[in-house]
Amino acid sequence: MTINTTVIGSRYAGTSTLFSILDILASVGRDWEMLHGLPSKVPVFDVSLRTSDGAPYWDINGRKITPDAMLSEAPAPDLIIVPDLHIDPNAGVPDDMKPVADWIGAAEARGAIVTSVCSGTMLLGATGLLDGKEATTHWGFADMLDRNYPEVKVCRDRILVPAGEGHRIVTAGGASAWADLMLYLIARFAGADEARRIAKIYLIDPHLDGQLTYASLTTARQHEDHLIAQAQVWAAQHYETPSPVAAMAERSGMTERGFHRRFKKVTGQAPGDYIQTLRIEEAKQLLETTATPIDEIAAEVGYSEPSSFRSAFRKRVGISASAYRKKWQALAPVHA
Secondary structure, eight states: OOOEEEOOOTBBOOOOHHHHHHHHHHHTHHHHHHHTTTOOOOOOOEEEEHHHHHSOOOTTTTTTTTSEEESSSOOOOEEEEEEBOOOOOTSSOOOHHHHHHHHHHHHHTOOOEEEEEGGGHHHHHTTTTTTTTTEEGGGGHHHHHHHTTHHHTOOOOOSSSEESSSGGGGEEESSSGGGHHHHHHHHHHHHHHHHHHHHHHHHHOOOTOSSGGGGGOOOOOOOOHHHHHHHHHHHHHHSSSSSSHHHHHHHSSSSSSHHHHHHHHHHHOOOHHHHHHHHHHHHHHHHHOOOOOHHHHHHHHTTTSHHHHHHHHOOOOOOHHHHHHHHHHHHHHHOO
16 A cells, blocks of 8 residues: 655745655665665655645745645645744744645545644644644744644653544654654554664664753743843843742842742743753753763752752753763764
8 A cells, every 4th residue: 555645845844854754755665675686665655745836936945846746636645744844933833834734634634644843743733633632843842832722732852742543643843853753654654674674774763862852941932021031131140049039039029929920921931940941951051061070060050959950950851961961972073
């Protein structure tokens, strides 16, 4: 059985993810056989790049892309893949993508399996298909997904989330999670052995640690509350001090309870969580760029007990501080 697969192109899509998806699905049953002198198999995926009008377009990186067909052309898809979308995380899905969302919803109603990569989950959110279901997206768009589609159960730390009856909706986290989604789909439709072969050909390792290890402090929710904005500026400079939340409340002239309520309403985070985020972000920078002992980093960012820091770090990042340092310092330049 050949799976008719539509990859959705648009001027918001990134070049590399889009063509990586097209390339890897086309290689199933072909490239392993070529490397081992075996005859090619019948293609598992019949993949086409489609847009609303089928006309050439320039993508977000200025590359001219020529689609294979319009979305409305036959054959109807068995599988739909929405790649990453370079859109404003403080806004909604662009108006010109809403007809595409309607098309996806109609295709799913006819039986298509619907998937997304990275911020492409926003388009699935606009279809309503994610309401009441778990979903993931790039860590930088998790707040947007939560804010714009409150019925969605956002799984911020997950790389891959199959959801719904028969797992007919699948969302993947960051942009490089296209690889995790492809291996999942290949295993699902062509078998685990084929997925392992493709992983070996492309040197792909699944992101078993989740995406928290890649996340960083995103831009806080935009607001015009000057009192809270001043508190955020102060926090960025004094997060390591003892009892910073009480100090922020005192500086605001409000009761601590009233400040807490107002801060959370405006920013979406409790002030204590906001301070923890600032501390962990600074710790990550120090782990990435210095050889300072971990206990000293803990004290420097405001933790009096190293064990509290280690626990908070693992909870928010998904791995230990020492594992995080090892992971990212491997990217440090080598000096002769």
